[in-house]
Ligand SMILES: O=C([O-])CC(=O)C(=O)O
């Protein structure tokens with residue numbers, strides 16, 4: 001830690017951590033676990049975003065497996081080149097939508113590597129059982145195509161049949177090589193592929209999309225905790241999203257499912273309480289024809305509105321959620337409007353990394369005059385406002401995917417079911433304490449994350465057993481204890 005802290009440039013800390021992971025994996029995890037709040041922003045969001053942008057020039061050794069268009073026809077052979085045989089979790093990207101940064105091609109590898117280091121550090125999945133994969137189908141990023149240090153194929157992205165054939169071959173090879181119980185986490189795919197890949201492979205494989213489902217589960221947990229803090233039920237709220245992509249529609253759908261489960265209202269009626277604004281304005285009935293399929297369920301009867309501010313003024317939401325990937329879009333006017341008709345407006349600005357956040361923590365607290373219940377995707381420091389310190393929560397899928405994955409792995413689940421996501425949300429929401437609420441915090445601090453992951457894992461595994469999706473039999477009596485006993489801990493062996 002002394003050495004790391006001597007680097008003042010965040011990217012240098014990242015490089016030092018990656019060197020440590022290469023040199024002494026056990027020490028890397030020991031350090032990360034013991035200093036999680038300090039090191040999470042280094043190995044993960046936001047610094048990992050800058051690392052991906054500069055990946056070619058900071059590249060040392062491959063930390064994951066690259067599968068490119070050139071490997072077509074021999075993907076299984078390529079998979080077999082990976083030195084570890086027994087794999088439990090794969091995180092795979094095609095680099096087309098890295099955080100809110102867009103297409104970074106093959107340099108998106110930093111994301112699967114970072115996510116999997118959290119699977120181990122936060123969720124206790126053995127490092128050797130984790131496999132980061134980047135599918136290289138080219139990039140449409142001109143800067144990278146012209147960058148002498150770019151590490152991927154120098155061509156524009158393959159699309160359509162060529163793309164889907166490679167993905168099909170990959171998914172087949174994964175099942176052939178590792179069986180039915182390997183969890184494949186899709187990460188940072190573009191909207192136009194993410195929903196279709198999830199829908200297609202969730203029937204035949206154990207797949208999970210972190211940006212759609214992981215984010216949804218964490219945000220729902222944040223909302224449940226926020227409502228415990230300020231009072232009211234899910235069904236009493238009106239929701240407005242800026243951004244109708246994977247995160248926005250994923251969260252909206254999971255809120256509707258949870259609402260429906262607790263009220264017995266049809267899911268479609270619950271969706272009516274949720275409004276989304278995309279780059280062209282409010283999703284409304286008259287736009288339905290031209291909308292992508294994942295947006296259609298949220299296009300309701302309303303006049304067309306072009307801007308977020310107009311939508312805020314007209315819909316008067318109690319909860320405002322930013323998932324647009326575009327920074328600075330929650331303006332002073334937007335936040336002041338939220339504070340004018342809500343005693344305690346709930347404001348989540350979720351886009352990553354920090355520069356893409358819809359507003360900063362300071363802006364949310366200042367412009368709402370200290371009334372906002374605020375959380376963000378990337379971390380922000382505590383804010384002093386009129387003598388009171390507000391601690392913003394980090395509503396990042398990192399709270400859920402490690403524990404969720406652990407629950408899936410230890411139960412030997414063969415499919416992911418939405419009820420398992422709801423179980424994870426409820427488990428996480430229960431972890432926020434009155435002490436957290438007193439600081440305005442709706443998520444427990446990351447310092448206790450391994451205990452939290454074990455609780456999430458136990459609830460997820462229990463749901464998998466209840467649904468008949470678990471293959472590890474008999475069912476352990478105490479799932480929390482069992483989850484804890486399965487977790488990897490970085491200790492040196494004693495040889496005496
Ligand atoms: O990586 C993160 O911090 C959260 C996430 O999945 C994304 O922004 O795509």
Ligand SMILES: [Mg+2]
Nearest residue numbers: 099187188211
């Ligand atoms: Mg992501």
